[in-house]
Amino acid sequence: MTPRRAAVFRLRSSSSGRGAMKLKRFLLRYYPPGIVLEYQRRSGAVETKTIDLLNLAPDSDVEMLINQIVAEEPLISAGKKDTLRKMIYKLIDKIDNKEQQRFYLFKILRAHILPLTNCAFNKSGSKFITGSYDRTCRVWDTLSGEELLTLDGHKNVVYAIAFNNPFGDKIVTGSFDKTAKLWDGNTGQCIHTLKGHQTEIVCVAFSVQGNYVATGSMDNTAKLWDVTTGQHVASLEGHSAEIVSLNFNTDGDKILTGSFDNTAKVWDVETGHCFHTLAGHRGEISSTQFDFTGDYCITGSIDRSCKLWEVNSGQCLETLNGHSDEVLDVCFNMTGNRLVTASADSTARVYDVMTGSCIAILIGHEGEISKVQFSPNGAKIITASSDRTCRLWAVETGECLQAPCAARRPTRASTSPGPLRVGN
Numbered sequence: 208m209t210p211r212r213a214a215v216f217r218l219r220s221s222s223s224g225r226g227a228m229k230l231k232r233f234l235l236r237y238y239p240p241g242i243v244l245e246y247q248r249r250s251g252a253v254e255t256k257t258i259d260l261l262n263l264a265p266d267s268d269v270e271m272l273i274n275q276i277v278a279e280e281p282l283i284s285a286g287k288k289d290t291l292r293k294m295i296y297k298l299i300d301k302i303d304n305k306e307q308q309r310f311y312l313f314k315i316l317r318a319h320i321l322p323l324t325n326c327a328f329n330k331s332g333s334k335f336i337t338g339s340y341d342r343t344c345r346v347w348d349t350l351s352g353e354e355l356l357t358l359d360g361h362k363n364v365v366y367a368i369a370f371n372n373p374f375g376d377k378i379v380t381g382s383f384d385k386t387a388k389l390w391d392g393n394t395g396q397c398i399h400t401l402k403g404h405q406t407e408i409v410c411v412a413f414s415v416q417g418n419y420v421a422t423g424s425m426d427n428t429a430k431l432w433d434v435t436t437g438q439h440v441a442s443l444e445g446h447s448a449e450i451v452s453l454n455f456n457t458d459g460d461k462i463l464t465g466s467f468d469n470t471a472k473v474w475d476v477e478t479g480h481c482f483h484t485l486a487g488h489r490g491e492i493s494s495t496q497f498d499f500t501g502d503y504c505i506t507g508s509i510d511r512s513c514k515l516w517e518v519n520s521g522q523c524l525e526t527l528n529g530h531s532d533e534v535l536d537v538c539f540n541m542t543g544n545r546l547v548t549a550s551a552d553s554t555a556r557v558y559d560v561m562t563g564s565c566i567a568i569l570i571g572h573e574g575e576i577s578k579v580q581f582s583p584n585g586a587k588i589i590t591a592s593s594d595r596t597c598r599l600w601a602v603e604t605g606e607c608l609q610a611p612c613a614a615r616r617p618t619r620a621s622t623s624p625g626p627l628r629v630g631n
Contacts, residue, residue, distance in 0.1 A: 399437025567605030
């Protein structure tokens, strides 16, 4: 397999134009690590350029990195080395996993009259939203547990929900009533009702830039909508079965859909054109995701495998096997060097993306694992299972860091020999 991202850092610019530029300020981005340069052109236009430090680690050679950045980025002069050094050490301090964090039951919130279907946080974690079979969505204050808003207006189950992160001022809800709704995240006012799907909407996503929202439906299509106007922009047609997963890449110019027709597709956001059909799975797709760079994506399937794909070519780079039952969820960490798969076989598996090797198997749940997620710094994984528990795991060792206490009877986890380590 071809090694990924050999460069120490990678530049992303908001504009490809040239001209005299003056650096105004540095901004830090902690997850994934990076430095944003805000600069002004001779015309007065203020733009940004991002230095992605995706390979930054606690043992990185900081001086070598500084010299490389100064040599290759004309906005940063040698006189800015001290500022750059301080910022890089701040990023390293965030990356370094020093603390032994423990979680405890904070609050139980009861307001929906029927079961929940989904939940999602805003970028900062200060608010979260819940969707329910009771046809409503509710917005909560995370710290106080106070219900801030009730989003009422759908005529059937609210199944898919999302904030427009990183902004957090808008919410999209997708419903079994065949519509999606855009809401003001501060007032709860319905801004637009998005009509056009023929059957239930089961997945929604905002582009990172916040200008588009996508909806996926059991009518075999996905649709793109303009967030400001609520107008339909494009229909993504080509799947022969329902679309159950969709997400935008970081740059917001591509969208990835996964379908029960056993394929995923990569689409151009501006035109709705399908770049590639990612075919090779022998079963329905359950989950999809781009990595942060947008160069790669992964697909999980009920055929018990996860596949890693190169986005530009549509080529399958690796098929990750090992689960004995359906893969239900897949996820990259923030820098894209690790991925994790969750399965109906009650385990999750952590893979090294560069080599395709399984580095740890997370054993301990007594039911299928339906959702999995990395912590922001990528050092921990949280899993959610049908055994009604969540568990916290160490990424590199597979050790279970926190599990529910078994007060009534011993569980499989209490008699387990420990995490199973797998060599390259």
